[in-house]
């Protein structure tokens with residue numbers, strides 16, 4: 001999906017062999033775990049710079065730059081480039097624009113602030129093409145993704161008089177749709193488009209003992225707090241967690257906690 005980004009081919013999942021970095025930057029990572037396997041290869045003598053906008057950031061760096069008011073970490077990178085006097089080239093502008101576009105849900109989430117739109121306009125002036133980028137980001141889905149969406153949405157349940165909606169993605173569905181789990185990314189936002197909804201939850205069956213959840217809140221529930229009670233985190237409106245339980249067990253636990261959280265807030269309508 002993001003292979004069109006200039007420089008994408010230079011990204012490596014792990015540091016090259018024999019390289020012992022003394023300075024490591026983390027971007028948009030609320031905790032060390034979220035950064036994957038490569039983290040284990042970073043020696044303890046390395047200086048870690050943690051650049052993030054998640055309020056729940058665990059401040060794992062030696063230097064922590066946390067701006068919860070930034071809509072995207074890309075904006076913080078923009079500020080850093082300005083501060084240190086680096087020019088924003090068209091290549092950089094495209095990458096930063098995509099950061100802003102995707103972290104604001106296509107300029108639709110609550111974090112679509114005047115500053116986000118101003119930064120986006122500046123990046124458009126500097127060489128990012130909004131129409132072209134939107135096509136690359138939002139209109140390049142393989143058929144398998146839509147097939148998986150259809151299978152998952154068929155499991156949708158709406159409860160609590162329309163306040164809560166949830167659905168599942170199982171390994172069986174992945175097989176049937178010939179899709180990868182990463183293709184389930186947009187399903188939670190489709191759930192979250194139901195009129196009057198307060199909380200949307202998607203359960204993803206990674207294995208028999210591991211279930212991932214994605215949560216979106218438009219009501220009084222703090223999605224990050226709900227996910228934190230299952231070892232996860234994120235933003236108030238969008239959060240997630242990885243739960244070392246089967247799909248059935250995780251579904252029961254999370255739905256019970258979600259209903260309790262919804263009842264603890266006053267109805268939105």
Ligand SMILES: [Mn+2]
Nearest residue numbers: 028072073103
């Ligand atoms: Mn982000």
